[in-house]
Ligand SMILES: NC(=O)C1=CN([C@@H]2O[C@H](COP(=O)(O)OP(=O)(O)OC[C@H]3O[C@@H](n4cnc5c(N)ncnc54)[C@H](O)[C@@H]3O)[C@@H](O)[C@H]2O)C=CC1
């Protein structure tokens with residue numbers, strides 16, 4: 001099997017490790033380099049995964065996944081680049097860092113080294129992620145296919161041109177947070193109407209799970225599914241009117257603009 005080194009065992013690194021293991025990936029083919037010893041020990045005990053230095057992890061891996069914060073990419077990449085990357089093994093770097101362009105990696109790696117940039121999201125923890133791939137200058141079809149094969153075990157995979165990845169980050173990379181915020185708001189509103197938090201949480205969570213399953217399985221658009229809930233002159237119409245009056249749609253347009261702009265900014269500051 002393809003040997004994968006995960007550099008950075010934080011939230012997304014852990015989601016990837018957990019998702020791969022859950023999907024049946026062999027633990028002996030995974031290795032993690034995590035800066036904080038206590039965090040490395042936690043990952044080793046939770047997943048039984050080998051933890052080591054960046055140098056050792058990178059040298060023995062087919063695919064080196066960088067899952068550190070954009071501001072830590074430079075330091076981690078410097079460590080990776082010190083190892084004997086252009087040995088016999090055909091290796092590939094996969095970056096999960098928001099905003100950081102593939103050119104940044106290519107400039108620090110041996111000439112022609114393949115890089116694939118990916119924007120994943122945390123639902124990959126439960127095999128329901130979406131990973132969006134963009135090839136760097138030297139990544140060939142077989143590199144993209146390898147990354148697609150690995151990430152399709154933890155969810156859906158889409159490929160775009162790199163100039164769309166900041167928009168993708170705003171939509172699906174950060175998307176789970178918007179969803180959780182909406183869930184929180186609905187639970188609070190239910191509590192405001194007199195339901196216990198326990199009941200309100202159970203109702204909202206199952207409403208989201210059920211609605212998500214409908215979106216996944218139905219050929220109807222989200223608008224058509226919404227129309228089916230909205231009786232003329234009824235309760236849903238009254239609620240939707242308030243959401244629109246309060247600028248729900250405009251808030252999402254603004255929010256995603258801000259996320260995209262922030263991704264671009266982080267790419268520049270990581271230079
Ligand atoms: N959290 C999310 O939902 C998503 C995060 N991302 C991207 O994934 C990357 C990681 O994000 P998170 O996991 O949320 O951050 P995090 O802060 O939870 O994890 C980063 C981990 O990298 C470790 N680290 C930093 N420098 C290191 C080094 N030189 N060697 C070894 N380990 C090192 C840190 O100790 C930390 O545990 C970021 O670039 C982010 O843009 C992408 C999509 C979604």
Ligand SMILES: O=C(O)[C@@H]1CCC=N1
Nearest residue numbers: 098169172173174175
């Ligand atoms: O908030 C962030 O910067 C990262 C990138 C996408 C999701 N989380």
